[in-house]
Amino acid sequence: MKPNESRAIFHLQASKVFSASLEGSPAHEYLEEHRGITLETAKSMGLGFVGDSAPNGFEMYKGCLAIPYMRYGPLHSRETPQVSVAQIRFRCVRPGCVKDESGFREKEDHGTHGKLESMAGDTGHIYNTNDLAKYHDEIAVCEGEPDTWTTKQCGIPVIGIQGAGGWKDHFTELFEGYEVVWVLADGDPAGMKFATGVAERISVARIIPMDSGMDVNKSVLKYGEEYLLKKVGR
Numbered sequence: 001m002k003p004n005e006s007r008a009i010f011h012l013q014a015s016k017v018f019s020a021s022l023e024g025s026p027a028h029e030y031l032e033e034h035r036g037i038t039l040e041t042a043k044s045m046g047l048g049f050v051g052d053s054a055p056n057g058f059e060m061y062k063g064c065l066a067i068p069y070m071r072y073g074p075l076h077s078r079e080t081p082q083v084s085v086a087q088i089r090f091r092c093v094r095p096g097c098v099k100d101e102s103g104f105r106e107k108e109d110h111g112t113h114g115k116l117e118s119m120a121g122d123t124g125h126i127y128n129t130n131d132l133a134k135y136h137d138e139i140a141v142c143e144g145e146p147d148t149w150t151t152k153q154c155g156i157p158v159i160g161i162q163g164a165g166g167w168k169d170h171f172t173e174l175f176e177g178y179e180v181v182w183v184l185a186d187g188d189p190a191g192m193k194f195a196t197g198v199a200e201r202i203s204v205a206r207i208i209p210m211d212s213g214m215d216v217n218k219s220v221l222k223y224g225e226e227y228l229l230k231k232v233g234r
């Protein structure tokens with residue numbers, strides 16, 4: 001077994017444990033109340049919660065939302081395609097960090113730890129490559145996992161890039177053959193810089209900017225799914 005295969009199996013087994021702990025957890029509450037993500041969407045994307053049953057090696061992520069980067073494809077052989085997990089990212093949803101007495105707060109306080117953590121050795125993968133593997137005429141590209149959940153929940157095929165500077169040269173060829181690639185841009189200078197950078201590489205890209213100070217998740221929470229669907233011509 002190659003090292004990256006045993007790693008993918010380790011990630012997959014942990015993701016299953018986290019997924020089984022999602023319902024009724026702080027991560028479930030965060031997704032539903034603060035992000036507008038249904039349990040159905042969350043489960044379909046393998047999201048989970050790192051609770052007390054966390055396997056060895058994941059203790060430091062207790063209290064976090066687990067975000068697996070799932071891959072659908074052959075792991076051991078061409079004959080038995082199966083799901084694997086390339087990496088897992090962890091998003092802190094500990095109530096002491098993300099809530100106050102009036103509920104989820106706009107300005108979170110994570111003290112000395114990070115809001116988002118990747119496991120050692122994990123590099124920036126594309127999020128939700130499942131939508132790249134299926135046939136679609138159009139696909140959306142957005143920044144970060146929450147915008148990817150929201151876009152997916154609106155019924156739009158989508159992949160997520162990790163941060164405004166997360167595009168890598170070898171990603172570009174994955175978008176050949178699409179009629180339109182919608183680049184959903186955050187309504188700030190970094191978001192526009194990201195979008196124009198993608199559009200320079202992909203000839204069929206169309207930039208869809210959100211309103212000033214807004215991202216896809218906030219826009220859909222505020223204006224509803226119709227807002228986003230209209231922007232991509234539906």
Ligand SMILES: [Zn+2]
Nearest residue numbers: 092094097110
């Ligand atoms: Zn925290």
